[in-house]
Amino acid sequence: xxxxxxxxxxxxxxxxxxxxxxxxxxxxxxxxxxxxxxxxxxxxxxxxxxxxxxxxxxxxxxxxxxxxxxxxxxxxxxxxxxxxxxxxxxxxxxxxxxxxxxxxxxxxxxxxxxxxxxxxxxxxxxxxxxxxxxxxxxxxxxxxxxxxxxxxxxxxxxxxxxxxxxxxxxxxxxxxxxxxxxxxxxxxxxxxxxxxxxxxxxxxxxxxxxxxxxxxxxxxxxxxxxxxxxxxxxxxxxxxxxxxxxxxxxxxxxxxxxxxxxxxxxxxxxxxxxxxxxxxxxxxxxxxxxxxxxxxxxxxxxxxxxxxxxxxxxxxxxxxxxxxxxxxxxxxxxxxxxxxxxxxxxxxxxxxxxxxxxxxxxxxxxxxxxxxxxxxxxxxxxxxxxxxxxxxxxxxxxxxxxxxxxxxxxxxxxxxxxxxxxxxxxxxxxxxxxxxxxxxxxxxxxxxxxxxxxxxxxxxxxxxxxxxxxxxxxxxxxxxxxxxxxxxxxxxxxxxxxxxxxxxxxxxxxxxxxxxxxxxxxxxxxxxxxxxxxxxxxxxxxxxxxxxxxxxxxxxxxxxxxxxxxxxxxxxxxxxxxxxxxxxxxxxxxxxxxxxxxxxxxxxxxxxxxxxxxxxxxxxxxxxxxxxxxxxxxxxxxxxxxxxxxxxxxxxxxxxxxxxxxxxxxxxxxxxxxxxxxxxxxxxxxxxxxxxxxxxxxxxxxxxxxxxxxxxxxxxxxxxxxxxxxxxxxxxxxxxxxxxxxxxxxxxxxxxxxxxxxxxxxxxxx
Numbered sequence: 001x002x003x004x005x006x007x008x009x010x011x012x013x014x015x016x017x018x019x020x021x022x023x024x025x026x027x028x029x030x031x032x033x034x035x036x037x038x039x040x041x042x043x044x045x046x047x048x049x050x051x052x053x054x055x056x057x058x059x060x061x062x063x064x065x066x067x068x069x070x071x072x073x074x075x076x077x078x079x080x081x082x083x084x085x086x087x088x089x090x091x092x093x094x095x096x097x098x099x100x101x102x103x104x105x106x107x108x109x110x111x112x113x114x115x116x117x118x119x120x121x122x123x124x125x126x127x128x129x130x131x132x133x134x135x136x137x138x139x140x141x142x143x144x145x146x147x148x149x150x151x152x153x154x155x156x157x158x159x160x161x162x163x164x165x166x167x168x169x170x171x172x173x174x175x176x177x178x179x180x181x182x183x184x185x186x187x188x189x190x191x192x193x194x195x196x197x198x199x200x201x202x203x204x205x206x207x208x209x210x211x212x213x214x215x216x217x218x219x220x221x222x223x224x225x226x227x228x229x230x231x232x233x234x235x236x237x238x239x240x241x242x243x244x245x246x247x248x249x250x251x252x253x254x255x256x257x258x259x260x261x262x263x264x265x266x267x268x269x270x271x272x273x274x275x276x277x278x279x280x281x282x283x284x285x286x287x288x289x290x291x292x293x294x295x296x297x298x299x300x301x302x303x304x305x306x307x308x309x310x311x312x313x314x315x316x317x318x319x320x321x322x323x324x325x326x327x328x329x330x331x332x333x334x335x336x337x338x339x340x341x342x343x344x345x346x347x348x349x350x351x352x353x354x355x356x357x358x359x360x361x362x363x364x365x366x367x368x369x370x371x372x373x374x375x376x377x378x379x380x381x382x383x384x385x386x387x388x389x390x391x392x393x394x395x396x397x398x399x400x401x402x403x404x405x406x407x408x409x410x411x412x413x414x415x416x417x418x419x420x421x422x423x424x425x426x427x428x429x430x431x432x433x434x435x436x437x438x439x440x441x442x443x444x445x446x447x448x449x450x451x452x453x454x455x456x457x458x459x460x461x462x463x464x465x466x467x468x469x470x471x472x473x474x475x476x477x478x479x480x481x482x483x484x485x486x487x488x489x490x491x492x493x494x495x496x497x498x499x500x501x502x503x504x505x506x507x508x509x510x511x512x513x514x515x516x517x518x519x520x521x522x523x524x525x526x527x528x529x530x531x532x533x534x535x536x537x538x539x540x541x542x543x544x545x546x547x548x549x550x551x552x553x554x555x556x557x558x559x560x561x562x563x564x565x566x567x568x569x570x571x572x573x574x575x576x577x578x579x580x581x582x583x584x585x586x587x588x589x590x591x592x593x594x595x596x597x598x599x600x601x602x603x604x605x606x607x608x609x610x611x612x613x614x615x616x617x618x619x620x621x622x623x624x625x626x627x628x629x630x631x632x633x634x635x636x637x638x639x640x641x642x643x644x645x646x647x648x649x650x651x652x653x654x655x656x657x658x659x660x661x662x663x664x665x666x667x668x669x670x671x672x673x674x675x676x677x678x679x680x681x682x683x684x685x686x687x688x689x690x691x692x693x694x695x696x697x698x699x700x701x702x703x704x705x706x707x708x709x710x711x712x713x714x715x716x717x718x719x720x721x722x723x724x725x726x727x728x729x730x731x732x733x734x735x736x737x738x739x740x741x742x743x744x745x746x747x748x749x750x751x752x753x754x755x756x757x758x759x760x761x762x763x764x765x766x
Contacts, residue, residue: 002264005150008036016042017055022087022120028059035306039143045305046535048545066114072153074104074160079146080123083570087120097131100334100378102164130364133355135750139535141305157264159187161461165379170252170270172422180238180272184231200229203253240286241271241385271385277445277477277524292525293571294327298534302556315343324571328526332357332394334377342387359399359665362389367408368418371415378419390416395430400705400735414440428481432740435472445524447481454485456744459512477524484529484550487543487561492584492663501542501665507562542665565597569620575600575642582651586660596622600640627657637727678748679722686752699759700738712764
């Protein structure tokens, strides 16, 4: 019978490459003692400094019981970033390229049973040209950051080398309220040197352990053969997996039996459901409309990086449940199996994706690694009912217009549909992809990463763009895969505006955007970027280095920002009262406005114990205006008597003579992530005239990448924009048109500046 032995404890580690470190007798006396999960970037990965990227080594000794001899032994890594070489007793077992999926090596022929064995692992998080991601707006933490196990199996077993999967797939052929027709497909391996006859037996158990269906098939396995076995089964009157309303799970217990001996057995939880997306009416689960109110999640945690445990996964899920989300986009890579299992149990609808993000390789044009990671993602997660959407790319258009990129995106979609025709494909287009672009017609449904109200325009611009896209593409099922704004708890203001980084603007932004989304049923999903702040080493915004601060909750998960409660008021049935701007304590005004987020029917405000006003609201936002502050401290209490239950929240404000200067973001950061890249000359005396721009000349219609590849146009850009390529985020903008960047920073790219650039650029022939 199969055994899984966890070997997370008692590792030796060194944060540098070491020649001959795989040798059995290598001296590790000065190496650090660590426990897995482990990353060497827990601190430097999110502090604004360049973090360590390179090869590091792990070593561990283990003993296998001599009684296990005759079985097969595998080493299993659940996540190691990003290129991993594995050695046992000095023998190189192989290399895995990619930082997020499960992978295994057969170590049977190199271990000594009953004796000490040495496991040596080299892990390298250097970015290389043929492993994804190439570049992205998050930190690539290096290390053995998920569990490591030894798996011991009979020589006849379900395939452990099938792209890291369990070798068993529960295929939902046809599911309805009356019947679920399934095929249990398994891959059976015979590592013996003789033919063997076995029976593959599949039992389907309900949530109470009762057998509701079963099937079996006898197979003859040639020596060294791997055989696919398909067993049809049917569940009559199934209980459907129905999202948060009823995340009902069955189990497939599948076993390999030879006469009276069970050689291998595994249990696969699964849920049966059916679904579709309608371009006019959004997502339907089991025939019923279900609004996908989504959040996105990165897996890192402050001072831990990616080396988190089940405790942190559980905390994240509880917070996502509290906000009331029905869907999660697990960005931008394969997440831990434990979290997918949580999603199954909690009824979350999942968008799972690979890190084919931002930039395609310049030299490896077949997408071999992207396709590998797609195959691993699907096969390892095929049985999770929570996963409805496979994501094939995120903002990959940043790398510019390339025919080989379009070809690869299409091939990834075809591969995904071949691997799993039972689910829907999707992708997240960068915001500058035109509405009529072919990218919008590749996958079953599509998402856009749009940041009106932060990187460009105003939050209100969402309405016109959404309706325009929907009118242009009525056959396309459209979702918003990312939207958000930075919110830093240090900063506060009475007059929130774009890029002030204040908690007030962060909350107001989400109020406005959610107000627009909630009125458009044709959106199949919307995903807040992000549920949690996360490490993004290239960032330096609002006085905070190494972080993306768009989360509804802080990086350490300790503080829920006001915007969290705005969504909770709209998404959750749990009644509550939350006073916004409680951290905006020092006030110079004699009268202030109190904003409250609540899903209660009626609220009453008290100031220093005195009842002031009672209000109702039709949008879960209660606004009490002209609330007087007394000298010193004024205590504000807001209460609700909801069905006989008293709910309340309290805030305290101090009246001061002068504004608190710490409430304002550093001046140099205002203008956002683009505004401070360029050293603009004074061109106020320029007279703007009309310029004809044709396809045979360069212009601001071209991308930075295209213009920087031509010496003449490069000189023009550097003349007017300075050394902008030295900015750490330039690489992400290289594939963008200057026109688009100008829309993100109109204060710098004025009409006169755009005229001046085009006047000179159009003189250069293509």
